[in-house]
Amino acid sequence: MIVKEYSKMSKEELAEVIAGLKKQYDDIKNKGINLDMSRGKPSKKQLDLSMPVLDVLNSNESLNASDGTDVRNYGMLDGILEAKSLLADMVGVNKENVIVFGNASLSIMFDTVSRAYTHGILGNIPWSRFDKIKFLCPAPGYDRHFKISEHFGMELIYVPMTKNGPDMDMVEELVRDDDSIKGIWCVPKYSNPQGYSYSDETVRRFAALKPKAKDFRIFWDDAYCVHHIKFDKKDEILNILDECERAGNFNLAYVFFSTSKISFAGSGISGIASSKENLAEIKKHMSMQCISHDKINQLRHVRFFKNINGITEHMKKHAEIMRPKFELITNSFERELKPLGIAEWTDPNGGYFISFESLKGCAKKIVSKAKEAGLVLTDAGATFPYGIDPNDSNIRIAPSFPEIKELKEAVELFILCVKLVSAQIIYEEG
Amino acid sequence: MIVKEYSKMSKEELAEVIAGLKKQYDDIKNKGINLDMSRGKPSKKQLDLSMPVLDVLNSNESLNASDGTDVRNYGMLDGILEAKSLLADMVGVNKENVIVFGNASLSIMFDTVSRAYTHGILGNIPWSRFDKIKFLCPAPGYDRHFKISEHFGMELIYVPMTKNGPDMDMVEELVRDDDSIKGIWCVPKYSNPQGYSYSDETVRRFAALKPKAKDFRIFWDDAYCVHHIKFDKKDEILNILDECERAGNFNLAYVFFSTSKISFAGSGISGIASSKENLAEIKKHMSMQCISHDKINQLRHVRFFKNINGITEHMKKHAEIMRPKFELITNSFERELKPLGIAEWTDPNGGYFISFESLKGCAKKIVSKAKEAGLVLTDAGATFPYGIDPNDSNIRIAPSFPEIKELKEAVELFILCVKLVSAQIIYEEG
Numbered sequence: 001m002i003v004k005e006y007s008k009m010s011k012e013e014l015a016e017v018i019a020g021l022k023k024q025y026d027d028i029k030n031k032g033i034n035l036d037m038s039r040g041k042p043s044k045k046q047l048d049l050s051m052p053v054l055d056v057l058n059s060n061e062s063l064n065a066s067d068g069t070d071v072r073n074y075g076m077l078d079g080i081l082e083a084k085s086l087l088a089d090m091v092g093v094n095k096e097n098v099i100v101f102g103n104a105s106l107s108i109m110f111d112t113v114s115r116a117y118t119h120g121i122l123g124n125i126p127w128s129r130f131d132k133i134k135f136l137c138p139a140p141g142y143d144r145h146f147k148i149s150e151h152f153g154m155e156l157i158y159v160p161m162t163k164n165g166p167d168m169d170m171v172e173e174l175v176r177d178d179d180s181i182k183g184i185w186c187v188p189k190y191s192n193p194q195g196y197s198y199s200d201e202t203v204r205r206f207a208a209l210k211p212k213a214k215d216f217r218i219f220w221d222d223a224y225c226v227h228h229i230k231f232d233k234k235d236e237i238l239n240i241l242d243e244c245e246r247a248g249n250f251n252l253a254y255v256f257f258s259t260s261k262i263s264f265a266g267s268g269i270s271g272i273a274s275s276k277e278n279l280a281e282i283k284k285h286m287s288m289q290c291i292s293h294d295k296i297n298q299l300r301h302v303r304f305f306k307n308i309n310g311i312t313e314h315m316k317k318h319a320e321i322m323r324p325k326f327e328l329i330t331n332s333f334e335r336e337l338k339p340l341g342i343a344e345w346t347d348p349n350g351g352y353f354i355s356f357e358s359l360k361g362c363a364k365k366i367v368s369k370a371k372e373a374g375l376v377l378t379d380a381g382a383t384f385p386y387g388i389d390p391n392d393s394n395i396r397i398a399p400s401f402p403e404i405k406e407l408k409e410a411v412e413l414f415i416l417c418v419k420l421v422s423a424q425i426i427y428e429e430g
Numbered sequence: 431m432i433v434k435e436y437s438k439m440s441k442e443e444l445a446e447v448i449a450g451l452k453k454q455y456d457d458i459k460n461k462g463i464n465l466d467m468s469r470g471k472p473s474k475k476q477l478d479l480s481m482p483v484l485d486v487l488n489s490n491e492s493l494n495a496s497d498g499t500d501v502r503n504y505g506m507l508d509g510i511l512e513a514k515s516l517l518a519d520m521v522g523v524n525k526e527n528v529i530v531f532g533n534a535s536l537s538i539m540f541d542t543v544s545r546a547y548t549h550g551i552l553g554n555i556p557w558s559r560f561d562k563i564k565f566l567c568p569a570p571g572y573d574r575h576f577k578i579s580e581h582f583g584m585e586l587i588y589v590p591m592t593k594n595g596p597d598m599d600m601v602e603e604l605v606r607d608d609d610s611i612k613g614i615w616c617v618p619k620y621s622n623p624q625g626y627s628y629s630d631e632t633v634r635r636f637a638a639l640k641p642k643a644k645d646f647r648i649f650w651d652d653a654y655c656v657h658h659i660k661f662d663k664k665d666e667i668l669n670i671l672d673e674c675e676r677a678g679n680f681n682l683a684y685v686f687f688s689t690s691k692i693s694f695a696g697s698g699i700s701g702i703a704s705s706k707e708n709l710a711e712i713k714k715h716m717s718m719q720c721i722s723h724d725k726i727n728q729l730r731h732v733r734f735f736k737n738i739n740g741i742t743e744h745m746k747k748h749a750e751i752m753r754p755k756f757e758l759i760t761n762s763f764e765r766e767l768k769p770l771g772i773a774e775w776t777d778p779n780g781g782y783f784i785s786f787e788s789l790k791g792c793a794k795k796i797v798s799k800a801k802e803a804g805l806v807l808t809d810a811g812a813t814f815p816y817g818i819d820p821n822d823s824n825i826r827i828a829p830s831f832p833e834i835k836e837l838k839e840a841v842e843l844f845i846l847c848v849k850l851v852s853a854q855i856i857y858e859e860g
Contacts, residue, residue, distance in 0.1 A: 039504070041503055041504050042503065055488050059482050071697075072480075072696075073471055103720075106719065106721060107720045118544060126558075128548065151549075151715075265502065266503065266505075266724060266726075288581045296696075297724070
């Protein structure tokens, strides 16, 4: 059978295709499927990998850190030394530049914005005092980042993503001229949702930014720093803190990271890395906020992973579980959608997502069709500021949570919805 | 030997006493002691009580909550049901009124203030928009509470503590007339540092407050809710949420609590209890802030304590360790200081502290003398707003951390410093 692109079909051919797809769709819908590809949650099998984390500390073990600190008691506000080292090696920064927090890097990001809002950054005016604060949002991007900015009433400025990272011409120009622009959200490695990694040039241009606002900061969410999927093809990015130092922009970047998708989602450890001056300010604020984070959990992670090699080996096991899921999806798209000329998608070397581009104006309809038949996807538009995708074409696909069998069903249904909605729109517009 | 009160001695007698005390002090100082009675930290023996907490979850155990939730994954933002129940029973509230957080109730309090500051409470104007916000600070009280208010630039208003709680005549009058007063810090049971528990009348008067500010809130830190020391003499207080409801003041109080001084300091679980409306607002904000708290640690605590009886039994073991320390101190004071008429102190039925009242103008000198000889005490004044004790007489004594042998040395040295400083001041003023 020769497959013809939808856009090259006659009205009659298309009508026939649509009728066939509708029947298939109704059949699946009647099956009463219940599937979820909406969030980047690890699967049960991935979580099982970390069960031994629970065994390393028990009532027979010493709970003293390497310097003798009893981790069961208060103190060590910025984390135990060995946890700093482990996380520093994971992100490729110096341990002197790290503060270890609790279970969620998102909370650190929220706090960092909140602190700038209530107290200002390094002596600058608190953001709450301005009528309008703006934040740059490379998109498609991570919805929870954008939501934090929205929550604090900021104006979100859409910056298009490229394969090399955000459009740096635009970023440079914007921050140079407008001192109400106070920050930018970045997922520099295996970006959410496209899986793109910033090129060396992009990182260097970030480090060399000359923002008009003295309190402009890069919010560098290194969420997927060790989350390779294809072990023969690993992305690596330049160290933003080193590059900032080289450019004389010592305080420009905050780097965030966690083990949420390494050990347990929600029960890992997290941290921030930045310049000495930034860290000193954060610690001062933290000393009002808590007495110490969960150091037992810090020690638990160190005892389990031991060092960066332990993390690398562990992430290979994650990759073994993730890779077939990503391949299932990209192979299915390649086979079913490519010949029809109705979609594009990314095929990342790591991270948690595949970014899907439908024909213009189809994303909302596809997501809604899928939902109607029992497949929950991330809301169309969620990857854009204010939830508005200017082309209504981007859909974030999260392959991690369902097991292969369910994922296969989900992908089939998804592809069917893409075909149906695309054929209908071409028919209507044709 | 007949002991004479210092104030009844002649100048000559006093001079002789001072000379003797100075010699004793110099002898101790030369020993090179290094002791700490400054913070309410549990001792090693207390922490050892909780070691089995680490054993209940291991790689052989199911990590599903009672409703089937896999606690290893994201989700359940407000906590697993059984953790809500456990903490609700601990504080004596309904589990529907509880949100479970991470390891630190101080962080919840900080966030609660920060949220009011950035977003306002239930539609009221954010506190950041006011030129001046005031907070009532019953004192002596907990320094970290006052510091949070200070950190947000509030004016701290000193409200004297009585044996029945804060001076309620003053509280009622202040909040009725001044809408810039937005809150009050309370430790209602075994207060820090006096160990006083609020009388039923005090709790009812709190619940019936008619604040001019619609967004006035009672910050009710029930830190020592189950921390009895004398098991034959337990303080119990009325349930503030019930009383607020009865008075029609549904949203007036936030109740904070944690297991920090039950299981592990810094690695426990914590929570907030409040009205449905208050909780809904908090959850909305939380959904921006994190994906979930550490539910594995929540389950760990539930599996270990099982229910409120488990907590009660566990707290009896803490009491066995704490009681001799409190008795050592109060007995020593009784024997050494009472006959001299130079100090008063509390003898609480629970909590973590003994509050010590020296002669007026002596506290700073006593703390400084003790430090000089190697004994660290909480800074004099720390228990008052801005760190300023109007009488310079209050010293917070934290007996928990040192073991008995060290504590004995510490108390001896402390008593010596009290005697020396008191005798000197009476001599100078006399």
